[in-house]
Each structure stands twice: as C-alpha cells, then as structure tokens.
Amino acid sequence: MSDPSYAAFYRHSVESPEAFWAEQAQGIAWQRPWGQVLDRSNPPFAAWFVGGLTNLCHNAVDRHLADRAEQAALVYVSTETGQERTYSYADLHREVQIMAASLQSLGVSQGDRVLIYMPMIPEAVFAMLACVRLGAVHSVVFGGFASVSLAARIDDARPKVIVSADAGSRGGKVMPYKPLLDDALRLSQHPPAQVIVVDRGLADWARQPGRDESYGDLRARHALAKVPCVWVESTHPSYILYTSGTTGKPKGVQRDTGGYAVALHLSMRVIYGGKPGETFFCTSDIGWVVGHSYIVYAPLLTGMTTILFEGTPVRPDAAVFWRVAQQYRVNLLFSAPTAMRVLRRHDPALLQRHDLSALRAIFLAGEPLDEPTGRWVAESLGKPVVDNYWQTETGWPILATPQGFADVASRPGSPGVSMPGYKVCLRNETDGAPVAAGEKGVVAMDWPLPPGCLQTIWGDDARFVQTYWSTYPNRQVYSTFDWGRQDADGYLYILGRTDDVINVAGHRLGTREIEESISAHPAVAEVAVVGVQDALKGQAAWAFVVLRPGQIDAAAAQQASIAAHVDAQLGAVARPQRICLVTALPKTRSGKMLRRAIQAICEGRDPGDLTTLEDPLALQQIPDAIARP
Numbered sequence: 001m002s003d004p005s006y007a008a009f010y011r012h013s014v015e016s017p018e019a020f021w022a023e024q025a026q027g028i029a030w031q032r033p034w035g036q037v038l039d040r041s042n043p044p045f046a047a048w049f050v051g052g053l054t055n056l057c058h059n060a061v062d063r064h065l066a067d068r069a070e071q072a073a074l075v076y077v078s079t080e081t082g083q084e085r086t087y088s089y090a091d092l093h094r095e096v097q098i099m100a101a102s103l104q105s106l107g108v109s110q111g112d113r114v115l116i117y118m119p120m121i122p123e124a125v126f127a128m129l130a131c132v133r134l135g136a137v138h139s140v141v142f143g144g145f146a147s148v149s150l151a152a153r154i155d156d157a158r159p160k161v162i163v164s165a166d167a168g169s170r171g172g173k174v175m176p177y178k179p180l181l182d183d184a185l186r187l188s189q190h191p192p193a194q195v196i197v198v199d200r201g202l203a204d205w206a207r208q209p210g211r212d213e214s215y216g217d218l219r220a221r222h223a224l225a226k227v228p229c230v231w232v233e234s235t236h237p238s239y240i241l242y243t244s245g246t247t248g249k250p251k252g253v254q255r256d257t258g259g260y261a262v263a264l265h266l267s268m269r270v271i272y273g274g275k276p277g278e279t280f281f282c283t284s285d286i287g288w289v290v291g292h293s294y295i296v297y298a299p300l301l302t303g304m305t306t307i308l309f310e311g312t313p314v315r316p317d318a319a320v321f322w323r324v325a326q327q328y329r330v331n332l333l334f335s336a337p338t339a340m341r342v343l344r345r346h347d348p349a350l351l352q353r354h355d356l357s358a359l360r361a362i363f364l365a366g367e368p369l370d371e372p373t374g375r376w377v378a379e380s381l382g383k384p385v386v387d388n389y390w391q392t393e394t395g396w397p398i399l400a401t402p403q404g405f406a407d408v409a410s411r412p413g414s415p416g417v418s419m420p421g422y423k424v425c426l427r428n429e430t431d432g433a434p435v436a437a438g439e440k441g442v443v444a445m446d447w448p449l450p451p452g453c454l455q456t457i458w459g460d461d462a463r464f465v466q467t468y469w470s471t472y473p474n475r476q477v478y479s480t481f482d483w484g485r486q487d488a489d490g491y492l493y494i495l496g497r498t499d500d501v502i503n504v505a506g507h508r509l510g511t512r513e514i515e516e517s518i519s520a521h522p523a524v525a526e527v528a529v530v531g532v533q534d535a536l537k538g539q540a541a542w543a544f545v546v547l548r549p550g551q552i553d554a555a556a557a558q559q560a561s562i563a564a565h566v567d568a569q570l571g572a573v574a575r576p577q578r579i580c581l582v583t584a585l586p587k588t589r590s591g592k593m594l595r596r597a598i599q600a601i602c603e604g605r606d607p608g609d610l611t612t613l614e615d616p617l618a619l620q621q622i623p624d625a626i627a628r629p
C-alpha cells in the first residue's frame, strides 16, 4: 500500500478524525454525501457522516455487479451435509432480492426488526443482506442459544418477522431449531406475527397456520423479484447484536450504517491486508460479531469472496480448514485460538498435507491467544499469525498488527497496537488517571470512538452511558472492562476481565445469566458461577450450588437435572463444565458473593484478603467440592 508509515497514518486518524474519516469514506458509495463527518454535540454519543445517505447491501452486493458479477461472492461449505455451493455476485444479488421480497410480503419495511435464528446456511446471509437492503434492522441470535435466551432477545428487539430453519447440524448430529423457537415464542411477551422457516429437510417441524411460512414457498412466489435498495441515513441502525454483561439482561449493541461500512472497508485493507477479488475464510459463526463483520460485511464490501463454513474444525478430520483453504485458494484465514488449540491435539502432519501457497496470514481473535498456540500455528504452517483484540461493541479490531503496513512487527503475547481512530489509554481503576508504561490498568478509550463502534444500547441510551462511559466521573472515557499493560512502544498486553464476564472458547458469557438460570431450577437455593482457566477453551464455567433442604439425597440426579435445565433455557453454550454442590457460599458480612475468592481457589491461587468473610467454613468447602469427582 502507498501509505508510508503506520505511525503517521494512525496519528492522522486521532489528530484530525474528521479529515481522516472523510478520506476513508471515499471507499464507500453514497447516494447523497454527508454534511458533517462527526456530530460532536452530544457526548458520549457520536454520529458519523451525518446527512449522508447510503445502503449496506448496495455497497456489499449491487456496487460490484459492474466489475465482478461473475466472481464468486459467497462459497458455502458444509461438512455437516456434504453440500458445497458457490454464489457469484450476480447470484447473491438475485437471492438477496428474493429474500427481501419475501420479507416485504410479510410487511417488513424500513426500521422494522427482523430476528434471524439460523444455522450457517446461505439463507442466513441472504436474510442479513435483505434486511439492510430494506432498511430493516437485523438481529442475529446465535443458534446455540435456547428458548429462554431467545425469548429475552425477541422481547427486547420486538421483531416483526423471525427467519429460522428446521434444524442445524453439529458434528453430524441434527440440532432442531424450530421446537426451540416455538418454545421461545410461547415464552415471549411480544412474539412476531410471522415466522419464515427454511426447510433443509433435516428435521420434521410443526407449522402453525397463519404464522409460519416455508421459505421454499416464498422463494417460488418471488423468484423474479426486483427489490431496490432503500437509501437510509448514515446513522440509521443496521443491526442489533446481543452480548453478555454483568447483569442477567443481555445488551443489544446497536450499530449504525455509514460508519460501520466505512470502518469495515478500512479494516479489511489496513488490518487484514485483503484486496478485491481475494478470498477470505472466517471460521466464526454469523451469530457472533466476528461473523457479522468478517464473514459477511467486510469481505463483501471489499469485493472479495467469502467462505461460509458449517462444520467443526475436526470433521471429517482435523485438516478440514486446510482442505477448504487449498480448494478455494484462500488468501486470508480468520479463526479463534480455541480452534487452534483443538487442532494442536491432532497429528501435526495434517497441517502439511495441503497446498496453502495462496494463504498469506492467519488471524486469531475473540479470546486471549496463548503464546505456545500462536507459535505452533506459525511454525507448523510457516505463515504469520496475527492476533487481534476487539469486542462486540466495537465491531472491528481495537488492537492488531496492521497487515496493510510493512512497518509494524508483531510481538509475542501482544495483540498489537491501537488501530485507526481508537485513542486507547490504560487507566487507573480508581481515579481514571493514565498509568505509566509497563503498569497494569483498565483498557479504556477516549471519546469519540471511531466509526463502526456501537451507537447505543438498543432502546436504552441511559444504560449505554451508565455501562460504558461512567466508570470515571467527569471524563468521557469508554471502559472495555479488560485489564491490560502497555509497553513503551505502544504494544498492549491483555490481562483478563475486570468484571464477571467470562470467555469460553471465544464465546462471551455473563456469569449472572447462568446464575439466574440455575437459580430458577426448583431444587436450587443459591448459586455462584465463576470462570476457571481451561487448557482448551481458555475458560470454563463452574457452578457452586446450594440445594434446597430435602434435595441433598438426590444430589447426583440434581446435578444432571441442573445441567439439562441450563441447556434447555440458555443453550449448551452456557452449560457449566462442572456443577459442584456445597452447603453454603462464601460471602462478605454485607452479603456480597466472593466470586473472585472462589475463582482463585478453583485455579489453585491464593484467594487474597478474606477479612470481610462472613463464614470461613463456606470457603473451606470449595476445595473439597472441587476434589469430589
């Protein structure tokens, strides 16, 4: 790339954000140019490209038809069903219009929400793109979530329509979706009037007349549909994506349209080094932010080919990623550290079997990358491994080693340096003062956050301000809730969360959500859930449960029943790895649960200052409970 140094590029982004982002916005098509690059009138809110009219689907699909109509846009690879299908940009354009017409026929129009609860199939991508084409707001809910999680999201987003499927498949096992959706709709206070079901022929499903429509029928009806893009204000919400926090209620991260398009377009070039016509393979799921940004939007905004993979990293064998990379001449691969730790347990020869000459780099994100795993991948494949650190809230990396520049080298153990527009500063936990180089502090960012980051929490501006911007009174500072350390050259090292959020195999889970679910089990009196270090998944959830009187005799059965209860309510993704029974939980005299102390004991560390402990015996039970099988 032509820019001489990343340091100068970055400096420009934070010293003259208006000028910098106006230049970057040239990479996106606007139906009407913006009047103001950044509206600073209402901090901590920030509105980007105010007055501009654009459309994400136009930029991701229609815009490429002139130059690359026959180029592959979306390659679908399912090792679950054995299907592989390639959609050119022209095909994608057609399919998205069919889906858009189907949604329109059910009354969806600009500003309406559409909830997408789907496995990794092309129709899920069509549905996302169809929504933004219409100016509707999509909310994708990860397929691993079950009915209670789903109902909470339905009630918050209040979708007009839900798009779902009969079933997914994982590791060769069919996972029905429709019964979970039906349960969620029964639990919901605000169920939508219409549901679209993509029938994959994997599982029988019950159709509720008047509510459920088969996508096959709709598709046949709208096969020739032409649906123009609806031009929306840059600040118009494109999607809501729920993420866990420290309360039981998930937060709906709301993203804008124009800022997101500009930021993602920049990120693909500057951070990932991706170019139009190249192939990007992101192994995440569309239910997570990585899937939104790097399976769907960034590769398509750039005119790349993106791969949608339904399967696990080890089926039919642990070389499947590399087989796909060879077959489709993948240039850039994006995965998660847990997937690499899983592969590391298999025969290293599997990494040598395929021709990876097109592959330039492997990107890993979503959870801490341990040095041995990073080194193993780099050495086994002979390719650079690029860690990158970000959050659902930001939508694109905060820290990375930018591949579009040759002058920033990676440092082991560090996800890298600040990305354009992010004014990252490590701050003292108590007063918010910046800490010196080398000292531990909270990873924080000064206002304004760059384009692409969350606009607000859906329907709850006060919670947005309170959650992210109120840690340090009188300072406009966003807290990531991660601890970090920065060296003298600006490289950051992430040292774990400051709150009760845990990260299991790259999935962010709130311990409170799991606690609330377990508390609702009839045999449970009290519960504490903590995240415990795990060699494979980074962290695992362990639950410490006090049963109600009279339930103790059936302890083993209760453990299994509690696990099944979490599965049914939240989904297997939230099921604790261990459920340990105790007769009391350690609390302070004022009744505050000592989760940190429990966690320390589980990890074999010193539990620290326990002077406020109400009942020392409660803490002594923890090691005994862990020792029991």
Ligand code: AMP
Pocket (backbone or CB within 6 Å): 243, 289, 364, 365, 366, 367, 368, 369, 387, 388, 389, 390, 391, 392, 393, 415, 480, 481, 482, 494, 496, 497, 503, 506, 507, 508
């Ligand atoms: P999520 O919003 O689910 O993507 O989770 C974001 C959180 O995951 C961050 O706040 C970090 O705690 C963690 N995280 C994400 N990427 C990294 C990384 N590269 N290194 C360390 N932690 C990470």
